[in-house]
Amino acid sequence: MTSNPDMRRMIPSVDRVLQASNDLVSQWGHSVVSALIREHIDQLRGATDLKLTEQACDVANIRDNVQAYLIEEDRRGIRPVFNLSGVVLHTNLGRACLPDQAAEAARLAGISTTNLEYDLRTGKRGERDHHAEHLICELTGCEAATIVNNGAAAIVLLLTALAQGRGVPVSRGELVEIGGSFRMTEIMEVAGCKLIEIGATNRTHLKDYEKAINADTALLMKVHTSNYRIDGFTQSVSAKDLIDLAHDNDLPCVFDLGSGCLIDYKALGLPAEPMAADYIAAGADLITFSGDKLLGGPQCGIIAGQKVLIDKIKNHPLKRALRPGAMTFAALAEVLKLYRYPEKLTQALPTLRHMTRPVPDMSAQADRLCPEMADILSPDFEVTKKACQSQIGSGSFPVESLDSFAICIKSVGQQDRDLRRLSTAFRQLPLPVIGRLNDGEFLLDLRCLDQEIQFVEQLPQLRDALLC
Numbered sequence: 001m002t003s004n005p006d007m008r009r010m011i012p013s014v015d016r017v018l019q020a021s022n023d024l025v026s027q028w029g030h031s032v033v034s035a036l037i038r039e040h041i042d043q044l045r046g047a048t049d050l051k052l053t054e055q056a057c058d059v060a061n062i063r064d065n066v067q068a069y070l071i072e073e074d075r076r077g078i079r080p081v082f083n084l085s086g087v088v089l090h091t092n093l094g095r096a097c098l099p100d101q102a103a104e105a106a107r108l109a110g111i112s113t114t115n116l117e118y119d120l121r122t123g124k125r126g127e128r129d130h131h132a133e134h135l136i137c138e139l140t141g142c143e144a145a146t147i148v149n150n151g152a153a154a155i156v157l158l159l160t161a162l163a164q165g166r167g168v169p170v171s172r173g174e175l176v177e178i179g180g181s182f183r184m185t186e187i188m189e190v191a192g193c194k195l196i197e198i199g200a201t202n203r204t205h206l207k208d209y210e211k212a213i214n215a216d217t218a219l220l221m222k223v224h225t226s227n228y229r230i231d232g233f234t235q236s237v238s239a240k241d242l243i244d245l246a247h248d249n250d251l252p253c254v255f256d257l258g259s260g261c262l263i264d265y266k267a268l269g270l271p272a273e274p275m276a277a278d279y280i281a282a283g284a285d286l287i288t289f290s291g292d293k294l295l296g297g298p299q300c301g302i303i304a305g306q307k308v309l310i311d312k313i314k315n316h317p318l319k320r321a322l323r324p325g326a327m328t329f330a331a332l333a334e335v336l337k338l339y340r341y342p343e344k345l346t347q348a349l350p351t352l353r354h355m356t357r358p359v360p361d362m363s364a365q366a367d368r369l370c371p372e373m374a375d376i377l378s379p380d381f382e383v384t385k386k387a388c389q390s391q392i393g394s395g396s397f398p399v400e401s402l403d404s405f406a407i408c409i410k411s412v413g414q415q416d417r418d419l420r421r422l423s424t425a426f427r428q429l430p431l432p433v434i435g436r437l438n439d440g441e442f443l444l445d446l447r448c449l450d451q452e453i454q455f456v457e458q459l460p461q462l463r464d465a466l467l468c
């Protein structure tokens with residue numbers, strides 16, 4: 001292909017495009033805008049003549065391309081989404097939503113210097129754990145507690161501080177994998193302790209623990225099998241029996257509870273989960289749980305139990321690498337304070353409100369929303385109200401599900417491709433909507449839909465999104 005010198009001469013200079021991009025520079029800053037213009041122009045210089053049209057070389061066109069790129073890039077940041085997936089605590093969607101007072105406390109801690117590690121009474125150095133520790137003690141009955149970045153960090157820190165280089169017997173029925181890269185076996189390796197697998201997948205007896213205990217044993221540990229259930233011919237050792245055995249051998253007994261369940265879920269009509277306070281009362285030396293699962297708070301991991309052990313954990317150098325910041329402590333303390341009013345919790349705590357939301361609420365919401373949705377999506381899609389099941393998620397209550405109602409959308413032409421296009425369009429809305437594709441249907445489970453007005457307001461934009 002012969003090069004066309006006239007066309008090459010049409011490629012503008014970086015400076016010329018920059019001059020026409022003042023508005024972009026003031027919005028996104030000089031360095032990224034000029035770098036993108038340069039990149040664009042370099043591409044034009046390397047392009048074949050065929051691609052080198054008059055329009056491609058137009059200054060305004062290059063500016064518009066750069067702007068479109070920057071807008072798209074902004075969309076990649078953290079954004080609120082509507083979680084209509086049917087999973088209340090969805091790890092990919094950020095798990096628990098904070099109550100307003102917790103979010104506000106985090107905001108204030110974020111915009112200001114704080115007394116994070118400063119004791120305002122004495123004017124001396126303070127401890128960041130103290131902002132939430134007393135509340136954890138009050139709510140679980142433990143002596144002391146420490147807070148780290150998440151549940152996995154709690155286990156890594158606990159094992160590193162108390163069991164490094166030594167043996168930890170764990171039942172083969174409890175060697176859980178909690179999605180992604182969290183596997184009990186690997187966590188043990190990271191913490192530098194020796195996993196002693198005992199029992200069988202379906203049955204572990206007290207005598208299996210007894211046989212495994214020797215001079216090298218650091219502690220006994222039980223892991224809550226939060227995201228699966230082994231049914232049938234099963235046997236596991238009760239918490240009480242394991243605690244007694246550990247104490248007979250002068251060993252700490254540790255429980256990874258997974259979810260931070262601080263109240264009786266059965267009383268709320270939800271499936272029972274292990275309650276932190278019950279384990280402490282039964283004599284557990286340490287328990288660990290997440291802050292953003294059932295507890296309904298910010299992402300963090302909590303270790304609670306005996307003061308001597310907690311002190312050892314707090315003083316381990318790894319603690320510093322795993323400690324959360326002021327915003328987490330501020331939000332956590334506010335959420336924990338709400339637990340002082342258990343009778344208000346199903347309204348005050350979004351996670352609990354979503355889990356206990358009455359079925360007639362979702363049903364009425366579906367009645368309101370289905371006609372609006374049908375208006376917008378006809379004639380290509382058929383919209384109906386459908387009874388469905390939501391899950392709690394994040395490993396809590398693996399088997400039980402909650403009755404709910406969904407907006408059910410089907411392609412009139414029975415095309416899976418159309419449904420995928422529709423689910424993409426929902427994700428491209430200003431407040432992206434996450435539903436679930438299931439067997440030729442696109443379901444929007446209404447259990448977690450709080451902001452109905454905002455949801456409805458943006459629906460007309462679906463039409464445009466479907467056209468592109």
Ligand SMILES: *Cc1c(COP(=O)(O)O)cnc(C)c1O
Pocket residue numbers: 150151152153176178182223224225226227256257258259290291300301394395
């Ligand atoms: C969720 C879970 C963890 C990990 O907690 P993260 O907060 O996700 O790090 C550990 N153990 C169990 C049993 C869990 O359910």
